[in-house]
Amino acid sequence: MKLTRRGYGVLGVVVLAEALAITYGARALNAIAAPAVVVLLASAVQLWRTSAPTGERDRVPASFPGDTREVTVDVDGGGVAEIDETVPEGLDAEGASAEASLPTTFAYSLTCVERGRHKLGPLTVRVRDMLGLVERTTQAGSTTRVLVYPPVYQVAGRQAILQHVLDRSEVERQEFDSIREYAPGDPLRDVHWKSTAKSPDEIYVTEFADNRVEDDDITIAAVGDAGSIDEMAAAAASVAVMALDAGLAVELRLPDAHVRLGRGDHHRQRLLATLAETDTDFTSPFQTYTLDDDVLADADVVVRSDSDGVTLAFGTDERDFEAVTASRENPLSARGVGS
Incomplete structure (x- = not known):
């Protein structure tokens, strides 16, 4: 408990009254100081009796x-x-x-x-x-x-990644999934000409759902420099969400965490929560955040980040994450996943 500025003003009045009392007698003290002291004491008692918030x-x-x-x-x-x-x-x-x-x-x-x-x-x-x-x-x-959570971006070239990861000649093209902007590496046969014609400044391609991935799984490993962990987490989250949306079970390997295979909304939240907290306690941007070589070799997709950017490695293919990012708009925010 302490005096406010207004309280110090009242206290100043009391001090002044004391000085006047010395000069002109106790009557000045009673007329000025006594009411001020009573007010201060009453305020202190009132506050003391008030319950703590x-x-x-x-x-x-x-x-x-x-x-x-x-x-x-x-x-x-x-x-x-x-x-x-x-x-x-x-x-x-x-x-x-x-x-x-x-x-x-x-x-x-x-x-x-x-x-x-x-x-x-x-x-x-x-x-x-x-x-x-x-x-x-x-x-x-x-x-x-x-x-x-880390940001999640829309990943282009899902078909190419699944072909490498699942060792397929091609992804089944039976069920329409969505339309998105063209990204380098997309086959021209997937161009959606009707949508492209309506927007001369953009090219749109068709995404097909792969009905054969229900029993398939993917392991994602993520490593990087301490100064680029945020970018690594965003890339790993984007790939994991892409794989879950494609129907795959996803396993995540990080130097400080391991999320076992799973699928569905609850598993997606677990993956995102793990990537939200990995690793936020580095004391130096020059520290390295890595995994054993055998873990990296067993992973289907390896996410690597450093000061030059983020790369995705799957099979013998390696691409800049920026190049396979179809959109910076978070598809999960639009679906209310973070709610």
Whole structure:
């Protein structure tokens, strides 16, 4: 508990009254200082009797960089309070402060910026008495973990990658899947001429669903330099999501984690959560994040990152990840997967 600026002003009045009392007698002290002292004591007692504030906020669902969530905060207690949310690096907040009489509820917008598991909170609550003379600062509410997945991009050339990984001459072309922008390496026979004709500045190709991959699986291994781990995680996540969407079971091998074979929405969230936290604690950008040679040799797709960029190696083929990125738009955000 401490005095506010207004409280220090009242205290100054008391000191001035003491000085006047020395000069002009005790009557000046009684007329000026006594009421001020009573007010200060009453304010301190009122604040002392006010229960400590407590806070509770909504759970923040896992998100992707760039996603914005609205967070609602409930603060119980008494008095007039200034409330500030503790927002770590990697997250941005707008409107995360409020001034109101307790109890109160307020909401703010939280934007995810960087991959990782971030700690949001606790709340800093400065409670004042009704006259604003005395205040008490406390930490209210627990912390909330906010998981931010790596970005996921649309990967072009899925057919070529599956041919190498699954050792096939070609992917079955029986069921239409989607239309996307052309990327280097796409066969010209897959150009969707009707869509291309409507947009002279872009070429579109057809993706076909492969109905034979239900019993197939793929192992993805990811390595890189500490300074490029974010790019490595994004590439590995993009390839894993592509494979899951194609119906494959996916295994992920990382130097600090191993996600066993699985498929479906729950497995996708496990993969993304693992890549969100790998490895965010490097102390130097010159450290190397690697796997044993035999693990890399057994992997179907190897993701490598360094200061020059990210590459994908499958079979005898190696490509820049940038070259096989069909779009930087996250297909999972549109489907609400991070919710």
